[in-house]
Amino acid sequence: MEExxxxxxxxxxxxxxxxxxxxxxxxxxxxxxxxxxFKIMRWMSHSALSSxxxxxxxxxxxxxQENGRNLVTEKYARMENLIPPLQYNNRIFEIAEVEWxxxxxxxxxxxxxxxxxxxxxxxxxxxxxxxxxxxxLEFYWKxxxxxxxxxxxxAEARYRNLFKRLGHGTLEEVEAKAASGx
Numbered sequence: 001m002e003e004x005x006x007x008x009x010x011x012x013x014x015x016x017x018x019x020x021x022x023x024x025x026x027x028x029x030x031x032x033x034x035x036x037x038f039k040i041m042r043w044m045s046h047s048a049l050s051s052x053x054x055x056x057x058x059x060x061x062x063x064x065q066e067n068g069r070n071l072v073t074e075k076y077a078r079m080e081n082l083i084p085p086l087q088y089n090n091r092i093f094e095i096a097e098v099e100w101x102x103x104x105x106x107x108x109x110x111x112x113x114x115x116x117x118x119x120x121x122x123x124x125x126x127x128x129x130x131x132x133x134x135x136x137l138e139f140y141w142k143x144x145x146x147x148x149x150x151x152x153x154x155a156e157a158r159y160r161n162l163f164k165r166l167g168h169g170t171l172e173e174v175e176a177k178a179a180s181g182x
Contacts, residue, residue, distance in 0.1 A: 048154040057136045078126075099125050
């Protein structure tokens with residue numbers, strides 16, 4: 001029997017959390033003390049991806065563990081520019097560019113809800129994508145292309161999924177509430 005998307009996400013988050021709590025980062029230790037926040041934010045990130053992409057990424061995490069690698073440590077080391085790039089693959093830049101455009105669009109349409117430094121987002125996603133296998137990057141790229149072809153926005157889907165899961169209503173409702181200061 002094939003696993004559900006939700007089951008795959010749960011397995012991914014379990015592995016990511018184990019890696020995350022093992023990170024000895026200069027920043028982010030406060031985040032390590034809030035595993036539930038980590039779990040919901042990672043769920044949000046994965047919720048818009050296809051089962052094929054998620055299965056491939058879970059395989060990446062399993063292989064990394066078998067080889068004694070911590071992909072979260074590697075991501076943060078890249079973000080802090082402590083290590084050279086993990087790989088050079090044009091898909092990384094193609095995916096990151098579209099994701100960056102999507103988050104920029106979203107922050108313009110929902111400025112009270114989607115905030116943050118977009119350049120930091122770009123750095124974050126580039127460094128995270130460097131930890132993905134070529135296979136996972138290709139599946140992710142298919143997800144990005146499919147969303148673009150239908151006028152979708154994976155960043156928007158993530159926010160919609162998050163607010164629905166938390167019971168906060170629609171993205172529009174959350175924005176209206178935030179704009180009114182309520």
